[in-house]
Amino acid sequence: MSAITGEQAILIEKPGLAGRISDFFWKHPHVFLAVMLAPPLLWLGIIYLGSLLALLLQSFFSIDDYSGLVNYEFTLSTYGQLLNEANLDIIIRTVSMAAIVTLFSALIAFPIAYYAARYARGKWKAIFYLGVMLPLWSSYLVKIYAWKLILAKEGILTWFLAKLNLLWLLDAWLSIPVIGGNSLSVSYTGTFIVFVYVWMPFMILPIQASLERVPANLIEASSDLGSTPQQTFRHVLFPLALPGIVAGSIFTFSLTLGDYIIPQIIGSSRLFIGQAVYAQQGTAGNIPLAAAFTVVPIVIMGLYLWMARKMGAFDAL
Amino acid sequence: MTAAVLFENVSRHFGAVRAVDAVDLAVAEGEFFAMLGPSGSGKTTCLRLMAGFEQPTHGHIEIFGETAEGVPPYRRNVNTVFQDYALFPHLSILDNVAYGLMVKGVVREERRKAAEDALAMVKLPGYGARRPGQLSGGQRQRVALARALVNKPKVLLLDEPLGALDLKLREQMQEELKTLQKSLGITFVFVTHDQGEALSMADRIAVFNDGKIQQLGTPEDVYKRPKTRFVADFVGSSNILQPEFVTQLGAGQQLASLRPEAIGLNSKKEGQLAVSGVVLSRSFLGASNRVTVNVGGTKLHVMSPASSPVPEEGSNVTLSFAPADLHLMETTP
Numbered sequence: 001m002s003a004i005t006g007e008q009a010i011l012i013e014k015p016g017l018a019g020r021i022s023d024f025f026w027k028h029p030h031v032f033l034a035v036m037l038a039p040p041l042l043w044l045g046i047i048y049l050g051s052l053l054a055l056l057l058q059s060f061f062s063i064d065d066y067s068g069l070v071n072y073e074f075t076l077s078t079y080g081q082l083l084n085e086a087n088l089d090i091i092i093r094t095v096s097m098a099a100i101v102t103l104f105s106a107l108i109a110f111p112i113a114y115y116a117a118r119y120a121r122g123k124w125k126a127i128f129y130l131g132v133m134l135p136l137w138s139s140y141l142v143k144i145y146a147w148k149l150i151l152a153k154e155g156i157l158t159w160f161l162a163k164l165n166l167l168w169l170l171d172a173w174l175s176i177p178v179i180g181g182n183s184l185s186v187s188y189t190g191t192f193i194v195f196v197y198v199w200m201p202f203m204i205l206p207i208q209a210s211l212e213r214v215p216a217n218l219i220e221a222s223s224d225l226g227s228t229p230q231q232t233f234r235h236v237l238f239p240l241a242l243p244g245i246v247a248g249s250i251f252t253f254s255l256t257l258g259d260y261i262i263p264q265i266i267g268s269s270r271l272f273i274g275q276a277v278y279a280q281q282g283t284a285g286n287i288p289l290a291a292a293f294t295v296v297p298i299v300i301m302g303l304y305l306w307m308a309r310k311m312g313a314f315d316a317l
Numbered sequence: 318m319t320a321a322v323l324f325e326n327v328s329r330h331f332g333a334v335r336a337v338d339a340v341d342l343a344v345a346e347g348e349f350f351a352m353l354g355p356s357g358s359g360k361t362t363c364l365r366l367m368a369g370f371e372q373p374t375h376g377h378i379e380i381f382g383e384t385a386e387g388v389p390p391y392r393r394n395v396n397t398v399f400q401d402y403a404l405f406p407h408l409s410i411l412d413n414v415a416y417g418l419m420v421k422g423v424v425r426e427e428r429r430k431a432a433e434d435a436l437a438m439v440k441l442p443g444y445g446a447r448r449p450g451q452l453s454g455g456q457r458q459r460v461a462l463a464r465a466l467v468n469k470p471k472v473l474l475l476d477e478p479l480g481a482l483d484l485k486l487r488e489q490m491q492e493e494l495k496t497l498q499k500s501l502g503i504t505f506v507f508v509t510h511d512q513g514e515a516l517s518m519a520d521r522i523a524v525f526n527d528g529k530i531q532q533l534g535t536p537e538d539v540y541k542r543p544k545t546r547f548v549a550d551f552v553g554s555s556n557i558l559q560p561e562f563v564t565q566l567g568a569g570q571q572l573a574s575l576r577p578e579a580i581g582l583n584s585k586k587e588g589q590l591a592v593s594g595v596v597l598s599r600s601f602l603g604a605s606n607r608v609t610v611n612v613g614g615t616k617l618h619v620m621s622p623a624s625s626p627v628p629e630e631g632s633n634v635t636l637s638f639a640p641a642d643l644h645l646m647e648t649t650p
Contacts, residue, residue, distance in 0.1 A: 215403065224370075228391055
């Protein structure tokens with residue numbers, strides 16, 4: 001009653017258990033933080049990082065060629081194997097694909113993200129989020145098989161181009177060495193298209209978030225000071241969106257480096273790093289080499305982040 | 318002489334909202350021109366029309382005799398000091414100030430020199446290497462000013478540039494801006510909702526309400542001879558006298574304004590008009606006291622110097638003022 005009528009200045013009625021717990025945490029906010037963070041940190045530290053370190057440790061062992069057993073002695077010879085012509089080929093192929101996929105994802109994602117951040121309001125913003133996220137909700141395998149049908153020789157794309165009398169264009173493209181092939185679904189071009197499609201949301205959303213944080217009046221200020229739209233893009237918009245582009249490219253780059261399903265279903269039968277890891281730890285039973293392969297993307301991403309930092313990509317954060 | 322900025326019947330509509338409605342104005346070259354009004358009155362939209370961020374729905378705009386509609390902001394020799402400064406967070410202070418020269422292709426050495434001079438002019442020499450985030454609000458304000466002035470604009474537009482500063486700093490910047498404008502001779506167009514700021518700085522003031530200019534004149538004009546009730550109300554805090562009340566004072570049946578500081582308390586002089594009333598309340602404002610007096614049902618505010626005695630609440634007082642201070646207005650609001 002007194003609380004309602006306001007007769008007391010301080011409400012010192014005996015709190016229940018829940019009240020006492022609240023009071024305790026209010027007095028000791030650090031304890032509260034520790035209680036909140038302990039489970040996820042333990043999960044991250046032991047189950048995730050721990051197992052990753054265990055895997056990395058494996059890469060410093062080697063396999064006995066005759067018995068096929070792991071030889072638990074510290075050696076760099078497994079890393080030496082990475083430099084075999086065949087293995088180096090896999091690495092170069094994967095890294096090139098990841099780089100091209102990242103570049104094109106950024107080029108395609110930027111205008112979409114720009115529209116969403118600058119112009120889309122209300123209903124259109126909701127439609128944008130739905131449009132970008134929707135592909136993430138459906139099964140990854142279903143999407144890839146759908147693409148296989150689209151890109152196949154008897155697929156809808158060939159049919160469509162035939163209707164437009166543009167088959168010659170497709171044939172010309174497929175006759176280009178390396179990126180061409182029998183049909184899009186068995187060419188690097190096909191692999192590339194599907195990678196770009198599947199990772200696109202991971203590029204759009206960070207860029208959109210970074211553009212959203214650029215105040216509109218910076219664009220106006222730039223224009224006011226005599227910048228043409230191209231100059232404004234180069235000197236203001238792009239540098240300020242760069243953290244988002246880098247964040248997006250970390251996704252597209254590392255996801256492409258690690259993926260082993262898309263190149264297996266769509267593309268030439270040549271291996272990517274993910275497939276190599278899968279083959280080495282599975283059928284070949286060469287865990288040390290598989291581990292060494294997984295180190296490659298980690299090192300590349302480390303280098304990439306270091307370079308991005310050097311170039312000032314995070315200055316605007 | 319051609320006007321620095323000329324608006325002929327300019328309107329800017331956003332859907333059904335008439336942000337700016339048939340505005341005519343001419344800003345003279347070298348003038349310190351203030352656009353004063355409450356938020357949503359159209360003053361900022363007018364500034365944005367001058368800068369080129371908005372295009373008029375109707376009407377014609379000229380800047381130094383040249384047609385401005387359809388001309389993008391980057392082709393206008395007009396620069397803006399933004400309300401929240403809009404400094405580029407990823408650039409150093411020097412690069413911020415040199416930005417306009419950089420995009421115009423001025424060589425590196427020359428633009429650095431010009432930017433450093435501009436920083437010295439706004440009393441921030443040697444701050445070039447810092448980032449906007451490392452500066453205080455007042456310092457950022459000065460950088461924004463330097464960044465605009467380094468381009469030697471024909472017109473400098475200022476959008477509530479002092480709004481975010483505390484009182485002391487604001488007063489200091491008001492003086493500095495005024496001095497700077499005089500020494501540079503650049504036309505300044507200044508948007509503010511602070512009538513004190515407009516009165517103290519401007520050569521002329523346009524008072525805006527509902528997208529229209531209510532009155533355009535010198536600070537003294539606007540303050541002492543408000544044309545409409547809105548102006549009397551908004552500029553200062555004048556007593557608005559209803560026509561019936563004015564008739565009793567012996568003037569015509571018209572709306573009138575009477576400045577609180579023009580009224581004397583118990584100090585009637587020869588030739589002054591006088592009314593008597595009861596003190597309702599009083600408040601101490603530092604340099605003066607504001608006394609509210611009930612005169613036959615009409616509440617009058619009186620600003621009396623702190624040095625003179627203040628009557629008690631409930632006491633009877635005589636209010637007196639010169640007939641000339643009773644300013645008759647158009648009865649339309």
